Amino acid sequence: MHSSPLVLPAYAEEILRVIAILGGTELARQLTQDNVQARLRRKKRALQLMNRRHDLLMHTGSEQQLLQAACSVAVSVGGYAGAWVTALTPEMGSDEALSIEAMADEDGEAASWLSPAQLFISRYCKGLAERALQHNRSIVIERPNDETLPSGVNQALSALGAEQVVALPLQYADKQYGVMTLYHRQPGMLNVDEMQLLEELADEVSLGIYSRRQKQAETRIQHAVTRIATAVSASNGEAFLHQLTVHMAEALSAEVGFIALLDEQDADFACTLTLYVEGQLQENFAYYLPGVPCHKVMVEQECIVHKDAAIMLPGETNGALSWVNGYVGRRLDNSHGQPMGLIGVMFKEPLADVDIVRNVLQIFAARAASELERQEDENRIRQLAFNDSGTQLPNRAAFMRHLKHVLTDASAPGMALLILDLNHFKEINDTAGHDLGDIVLQEVASRLAASLKDNEYLARLGGDEFVVVCPARDEADVLANARRLCECIEDPFNIYQQSFELTVSVGISLYPRHATTPLDLLKDADIAMYQAKRQKLPVCVFEPWMECEVAEQLQIAKRLSNAITEKQLRLHFQPQVDLRNGKLIGAEALCRWHDEELGVVSPGKFIPIAEDRGMMVALGNWVIEEACRHLAQWHQQGLWLPGQLAINIAADQFEDGDLVRSLLDYCQQFQVEASMLSLEITESGIMVNPEKAIAMTKTLKGKGLGLAIDDFGTGYSSLAYLKRFAADKIKIDISFVRDMLTSDNDRVIVETIIAMATTLGLATIAEGIEHASQAEALLAMGCTQAQGYYFDRPLPADQFAERWLVGAQRL
DSSP states (O other): OOSSOOOOOHHHHHHHHHHHHHHHHHHHHHHHHHHHHHHHHHHHHHHHHHHTHHHHHHSOOSHHHHHHHHHHHHHHTTOOSEEEEEEEEOOTTSOOEEEEEEEEETTBOOTTOOOHHHHHHHHHHHHHHHHHHHHTSOEEEEOOOGGGSOTTHHHHHHHHTOSEEEEEEEEETTEEEEEEEEEESSTTOOOHHHHHHHHHHHHHHHHHHHHHHHHHHHHHHHHHHHHHHHOOOOTTSHHHHHHHHHHHHHHHTOSEEEEEEEETTEEEEEEEEEEEETTEEOOOOEEEOTTSHHHHHHHHSEEEEOSOGGGGSOGGGTTTTTTOOEEEEEEEEOTTSOEEEEEEEEESSOOOOHHHHHHHHHHHHHHHHHHHHHOSOHHHHHHHHHBOTTTOSBOHHHHHHHHHHHHHOTTOOOEEEEEEEEETHHHHHHHHOHHHHHHHHHHHHHHHHHTOOTTOEEEEEETTEEEEEEEOSSHHHHHHHHHHHHHTTOSOEEETTEEEOOEEEEEEEEETTTOSSHHHHHHHHHHHHHHHHHTTOSEEEOOHHHHHHHHHHHHHHHHHHHHHHTTOOEEEEEEEEETTTOOEEEEEEEEEEEETTTEEEOHHHHHHHHHHTTOHHHHHHHHHHHHHHHHHHHHHTTOOOSSEEEEEEOHHHHHOTTHHHHHHHHHHHHTOOGGGEEEEEEHHHHTSSHHHHHHHHHHHHHTTOEEEEEEETSSOOOHHHHHHSOOSEEEEOHHHHHTTTTOHHHHHHHHHHHHHHHHTTOEEEEOOOOSHHHHHHHHHHTOOEEOSTTTOOOEEHHHHIIIIISSOOOO
16 A cells, blocks of 8 residues: 555556456457357257157147147246247137137246236237237247336236247148247347247147147047937937037037928928027027028039128028128938938138038038938928927917918908017016926917917917917907907916916007018017017007117117227216205216217117117126226326215116126226215116025125115015115105106105105115205205206216316305
């Protein structure tokens, strides 16, 4: 050490400079050597990984075992921190979906290896897999900056320790199977040589998937054909035809398999003898041949439609097979070369291996034709096609044949077609079970048959619908016949010590006044029946304006389905206030819809259509999601809704087994407390199955949700049930509030509801308040909560927040 600065001679400084240069050079050389060694080690491991591909292909059994082995080898031999395979899984009526089929990491290959962070990454990498499949190439993601990642992914990447992710498409012969994803915990581990080896590995795995699926298909076809070839037919042929159709669909991996028989009286009609969709037996139906693929089968012996076959299918399918792409059909000829019918299969996907399908179908066609001809009991075969096994009445196919015959009879007088639909029959099935429901249908059929007059024809269309064809001198005569049919089922049905009361809605169309063809007459009667149900009338005769209304409803239904899918609806919010001080105590979320083609569509129009067409679960789930999203947005803005946000729950949604899970999932997604929501359930909805409703309300209450019984007084609940429902409040229906100051009857009903609720310890809230006098009267009766245009109309979210959540509220 020196007490004064050290002064070096010039030569000493030069020595130090040289030493620094040499040291730097040596360090650079050492680093270069280390990098070369690291690249060599990585390439060696990649080559070792490739050397294991033979074992992957030859020493793994199933496809899942192959995928799992590929992930394991990538980790144990290839040196990757983790690997998984995201496979394409076809779903009925929708696009192919991605699901994780195999996985492995440094710690092992258990199905539970994914931590919460890793699960997040796997979901992110599904998006990466979709991108790799879409662009049909490998994709490498170096750990990017925060702004380039979706929210939360960078945090999950840090928890996983992933610095580099690679997605390798798995495909062979233009067929995509999925994506293999691997990751490193060190940056810059991949180079061009290693990527080339990884892509070769992906090609080998793809080949393994292809070969295994081909072998499975060949085995499946051989097994099914062998079983059919050696099968012993049942004496009546019914079991054999069903068995043959199922095996045929299984052998060809077809979603639809069918055998149809020509109508011996009219070669333009055919009727299915067996029809299976996704392995489920469907009701037989008759259909018109000209213009559909089946007609080409009958003319040319064979018809093949590679894609978009759905638009060519018979109208009688009513869109149930709108997802069909591929179609192959073959004619069934007897030993004399005369056509008896046809056999066919349909596919969700466009046709691929056409030759295999044709050859296999030819084998099944020969066996089916032989069996049909062999059957000695031709009447039994006819009965399969034209008899309803549940009621022993003629079925829809027989009815259509009869109707066509009647209309072609030039001497026939005027004729009426009556469709009878049982009201609330679904409630019997839901509460008493389908077996007892079938017995009720048999009893209904028996009473209707017993009430028929000469020259009247009765058939079952399907479900709880029946149809009657009868002579018609005039409309009054037909209405008298309809009343007779309604009256015959008015008396209770006493079955197994249970009593059931049923009513019926009847729709009527007249020939030739309304239509002159079978399908048009049936359509007009169906429209009239729908009107009878809507207007709660026992009988309704078709009028031309009804068809325009139905056309409008069909257009609304189509646009509404798209609006729900594309999330084009909006929520408005109507304030709920305390009548004592005018302060805000909550709000109700109300669905509104403005369509670019239809304009503003009233909820009074689109909600019933959604109910009729089974859209309420999807619509209701959208409302829950949107309500939670708005609550979260208000919270982010520092705004808080006093009390609870009320959401209407439809009967179908209340019956849905996923309701509780959906509610809690949306609350968790948007970080909204369940106690901030109140579910409004209609009185009639909870009385469909009261015991189930009681259990459901207790479950919902246990999760912290508020519960209100909506439209109270319009249904038929009993006080005994009301005591057991886990409800917080009763909502007084607008129909009682509107006229309570001018109608003594409505005022008494309102007073009774409030008194009953008070006795049960429930709050009451009145809807539809439009005048101060109504608010004052309700408060005097003991009702302290209300909503209506007197306080404010339903408002868009931003207007509601500005008017009611910012600043003071006042009456």
